[in-house]
Amino acid sequence: MSDSGGILNKRMLLMLIGCLLLFGGIFAFKMFGRHMMNKAFDTMPLPAATVTSATAAQQVWQENLAAVGTLRAVNGVDVTTEAQGVVSAIHFKSGQTVEKGRLLVELAAEPEKAQLQVLEAELMLARRNHERVRALHKRGVTTEADLDSTRSALDQVLANLEVQRATIDKRRITAPFSGVLGIRRVDLGQNVNPGETVVSLQQLHPIFVDFSLPERHFASVTLDLPVTLRTDAFPGKVYRGSITAIDPQVDSASRNFLVQATLDNADRELRPGMFADVAVQVEARRRVLVVPRTALVFSPYGNAVFVLEKSAQGDSYLASKRFVKTGEERGDLVEILQGVRAGEVVASSGLLKLRNEGAVIINNENKPPATADPSPENS
Incomplete structure (x- = not known):
């Protein structure tokens, strides 16, 4: 029994060793194949990236001073009323263009107009009295004081008439200049106070x-x-x-x-x-060196461009990443203060496909425009 058991144990041990060698060989072969595949991929040349290009060129820029402004009308007011009263008529529409002197709003003025008629009747009486006294004065019947008294009474009535007409005119609100009206602020029958806005007017x-x-x-x-x-x-x-x-x-x-x-x-x-x-x-x-804005690669540690240089084979270009210092921007262009020389070619689109010292093919059939004063077709 002991001999047969020993023989069985030896066979089991040999079988285990054989299985270990077999599976170890398979695993080693797999690892070797994967290593060789990764090595082949690492050494495999990447395909050349297709980009558009632009030449760093010198331009003469006129010095500009930039600022933020606010537009203001040459003449712009809120048209208000000088008198207190009820709106009796509105002669405009919101947003309407009007000429200077155009009647906009009328306030009720019946008492004032009635008082004007009273003053006109007093004017007629004052003129008759003055003419009568003047005729008598020419014949020496009345004194100079009587003539002055009637002339003074006539002048007072005339002055009162002017005051009354001005009072009535204040109840007619007109445009002080030509322009465009805003949104109406009053309604028919509304009782308005002096200084209350009727409508805005802008030239x-x-x-x-x-x-x-x-x-x-x-x-x-x-x-x-x-x-x-x-x-x-x-x-x-x-x-x-x-x-x-x-x-x-x-x-x-x-x-x-x-x-x-x-x-x-x-x-x-x-x-x-x-x-x-x-x-x-x-x-x-001033003279500046410019490249298209699209040629810049922005990053927290500095801006860069890809400079394209002819490869040794001569059928493609190599992209060399170069950090630059930028200046003023105008339209599609940006000023380069340091990092690029005039005449050097830079990639202007397709930058995400580029890597340092990577092969590049230039295709400018659909090259994006780059000007200091762009004018889009849909603007």
Whole structure:
């Protein structure tokens, strides 16, 4: 029994060793195959990325002073009433364009008109008395004092008439200048008080834009300098005007001075109170090196571009990532202060496919436009 048991144990041990060798060999073969596959993938060259390109070019930019402005009407008021009374007639519609002197609202004036008739009757009597006394004075019947008394009574009636007519005129509210009316604030039969707003009136053409500039630019800003303006209400559209007034005082708190420009607004697109981005074109010019804005790779530790250089084979390019220092931005272009030389070619789109020292193929068939003053077709 002991011999047969020993033989059985040896066979079991040999079988276990054989299984271990078999499975170990299979596992080692698998690991070796995976290693060789990863090594092949690591050494496999990546396909060349297709990008568009642009050449870093020098341009002459006119110096611009940027500011934030507010549009203001050349004339803009809340039309109010000087008298107290009940609204008897409304002669306008909200949003209507009116001319200077146009009657807008009438207040009830029956007592005032009745008093005017009384004064007109007194005027007739005062004139007759004055004419009668003057005729008698010529014949020497009356004294000079009697003539002066009747003349004074006539003048008083005439003055009272003028006061009464002015009182009635105050109950007729007219447009002080030509412009566009706002939304009506009163209704028929409403009892209004002196100073109460009837409607707003704005003269929209031309239109002012008020903005502030730092005091260091005071010497370079003069009258008639050209100004360009953009608003969020009409994106992509540029409005042009010129400086018409410069405040002679510099604000001691902000160290800024106020500037006013006048712009043509024949289409009445610009409205008072709008926010505006303003650029003043001063006479100074400077030479700058620019690339398209789309060529920049933005990151927290610095901006970079991919410079494209001819590869040794000559049929493709190699992308070299280079950090740059940027300056002013205008439209689709950005100024490069450091990192790129004039004439070097940079990738302008497809940057997500690029890696440092990676192969690149340039295809400029659908190259994005890049100008300092873009004008989109749908603007």
